[in-house]
Amino acid sequence: MLSQEQIERIVADVVRQMQPQMENAPAPDTCFFEDMDACIDAAVRTQKAFVRVGMEKRRVIVEAMRKAAVENAESLAKAAFEETKYGSVAHKTAKCLLAAQKTPGVEDLETRAITGDEGLTLIFPAPFGVIGSITPSTNPVATVINNGIGMVAAGNTVVFAPHPAAKKCSAMAIEVLNKAAVAAGAPGPLLYAVKEPSVAASQRLMAHPAVRLLAVTGGEAIVSMAMKSGKKVIGAGPGNPPVIVDETANIERAAKDIVDGASFENNIPCIAEKETFVVKSVGNALVEGMVRSGAQLIDSAQAQKLLETVLIKKDSGYVINRAFVGRDAGYLLKSAGIPVQGEPKLVVTVTTKDHPFVTTEMLMPVMPVVFVEDVNEAIDCAVEAEHGNHHSAHMHSTNVENLSRASQALDTTIFVKNGPSYAGIGFGGEGFTTFTIATPTGEGLTSARTFTRTRRCTLRGALDML
Numbered sequence: 001m002l003s004q005e006q007i008e009r010i011v012a013d014v015v016r017q018m019q020p021q022m023e024n025a026p027a028p029d030t031c032f033f034e035d036m037d038a039c040i041d042a043a044v045r046t047q048k049a050f051v052r053v054g055m056e057k058r059r060v061i062v063e064a065m066r067k068a069a070v071e072n073a074e075s076l077a078k079a080a081f082e083e084t085k086y087g088s089v090a091h092k093t094a095k096c097l098l099a100a101q102k103t104p105g106v107e108d109l110e111t112r113a114i115t116g117d118e119g120l121t122l123i124f125p126a127p128f129g130v131i132g133s134i135t136p137s138t139n140p141v142a143t144v145i146n147n148g149i150g151m152v153a154a155g156n157t158v159v160f161a162p163h164p165a166a167k168k169c170s171a172m173a174i175e176v177l178n179k180a181a182v183a184a185g186a187p188g189p190l191l192y193a194v195k196e197p198s199v200a201a202s203q204r205l206m207a208h209p210a211v212r213l214l215a216v217t218g219g220e221a222i223v224s225m226a227m228k229s230g231k232k233v234i235g236a237g238p239g240n241p242p243v244i245v246d247e248t249a250n251i252e253r254a255a256k257d258i259v260d261g262a263s264f265e266n267n268i269p270c271i272a273e274k275e276t277f278v279v280k281s282v283g284n285a286l287v288e289g290m291v292r293s294g295a296q297l298i299d300s301a302q303a304q305k306l307l308e309t310v311l312i313k314k315d316s317g318y319v320i321n322r323a324f325v326g327r328d329a330g331y332l333l334k335s336a337g338i339p340v341q342g343e344p345k346l347v348v349t350v351t352t353k354d355h356p357f358v359t360t361e362m363l364m365p366v367m368p369v370v371f372v373e374d375v376n377e378a379i380d381c382a383v384e385a386e387h388g389n390h391h392s393a394h395m396h397s398t399n400v401e402n403l404s405r406a407s408q409a410l411d412t413t414i415f416v417k418n419g420p421s422y423a424g425i426g427f428g429g430e431g432f433t434t435f436t437i438a439t440p441t442g443e444g445l446t447s448a449r450t451f452t453r454t455r456r457c458t459l460r461g462a463l464d465m466l
């Protein structure tokens with residue numbers, strides 16, 4: 001009878017002997033597997049072949065993935081909406097197009113050269129190998145497009161662990177991108193997933209030794225869990241972005257921007273405005289402007305009815321009722337028995353800074369507005385409401401000093417001045433797009449270079465430019 005230790009040693013030896021054969025084995029022709037280990041093995045094999053195709057071919061493959069994502073943006077958006085019921089097809093289509101067109105590709109990778117009397121040193125970005133990418137239900141397909149393009153541009157293959165509630169649309173996005181990549185010359189599928197995503201499969205992904213990097217996009221619990229895995233983690237966690245409006249702002253424009261940003265995708269984006277602090281001298285004008293821009297104002301009694309409908313009371317405070325995440329404002333009001341006026345984009349209520357609508361990451365089109373004495377109080381309240389996530393915050397002001405003070409105090413990864421929140425990810429604002437905003441681990445707005453490891457190659461005594 002063999003001991004457990006002997007069995008483990010024999011298995012390790014057999015695996016080691018098989019390694020060269022695995023490396024030379026042809027890339028798999030499927031990207032969906034029953035078992036997470038088989039999925040990761042396939043991703044390892046393809047990645048080894050993929051790095052050998054060269055940079056120019058890699059560029060062509062990424063461009064083909066972009067094109068396929070553009071062509072399929074609407075059908076992917078429809079699939080995501082039908083499966084999750086979050087947000088809207090139009091907004092999801094816009095996000096897919098944005099990810100396809102503005103996610104940096106191979107051009108994002110930069111090599112540095114240092115020359116001097118001693119010779120030449122190159123510092124260059126290399127792939128990690130296989131990346132495990134855990135993706136959220138709130139943004140399933142655009143995250144697959146965005147991470148897929150960025151991670152592949154960096155020379156990796158990816159094993160996705162989509163949220164089980166968005167498994168079909170995520171699989172569809174993976175298939176669309178793989179098909180285009182293979183047609184453009186990829187040695188096999190570059191993106192993988194298990195057929196039935198589950199918590200157990202995600203946990204195996206986080207534990208598997210061949211997965212060298214985890215990119216985790218989701219709530220606090222999953223990001224914290226990944227950070228305990230012992231691997232390098234790019235953690236894209238939750239936010240609760242406040243928006244500040246001071247008395248110097250263009251109030252009508254601020255009102256419109258807040259309604260547009262907070263109602264986009266029914267408020268499920270992590271960057272979206274989730275509570276407003278306005279200096280009281282312009283408070284009423286702001287709320288009236290929000291109503292003119294498509295919001296419905298409700299009073300405090302109605303706000304209480306809404307709270308009892310969309311939030312669930314726990315000992316530790318309130319949690320969101322998932323049945324109302326990303327649903328239309330009219331649906332929320334109707335469900336709470338509040339008369340609906342027309343087709344509101346957003347529900348607005350004037351309240352206090354400790355109201356659960358302010359302190360909870362609601363992920364639904366409900367905007368609490370808190371009147372404050374002055375900009376200093378607004379900044380203090382905003383810092384508190386952001387909960388130290390260092391994620392996103394926004395401000396409307398024409399006073400440069402106020403803008404700078406708020407930006408420094410909030411210290412968020414994204415700070416949008418005088419625009420809707422989505423301007424911060426390149427939608428109607430300058431800069432590239434990402435849907436993986438790494439807040440707790442500090443990489444910030446991720447792009448292809450984030451998914452590389454730095455290597456250094458030194459040639460001594462030659463090519464020194466003399």
Ligand code: NAD
Pocket residue numbers: 134135136137138139161162163164198199200202203217218219220221222235236237238239269270361435436437438439
């Ligand atoms: P979620 O935390 O419920 O799920 C995220 C992912 O983690 C899913 O794939 C899910 O299957 C997985 N997961 C959750 N618990 C797990 C467990 N115990 N074991 C293994 N896997 C587990 O989040 P969600 O509701 O789908 O997405 C919304 C959240 O994501 C919000 O908090 C939002 O702010 C955040 N988010 C952040 C960013 C960012 O870039 N920072 C982007 C989008 C969403």
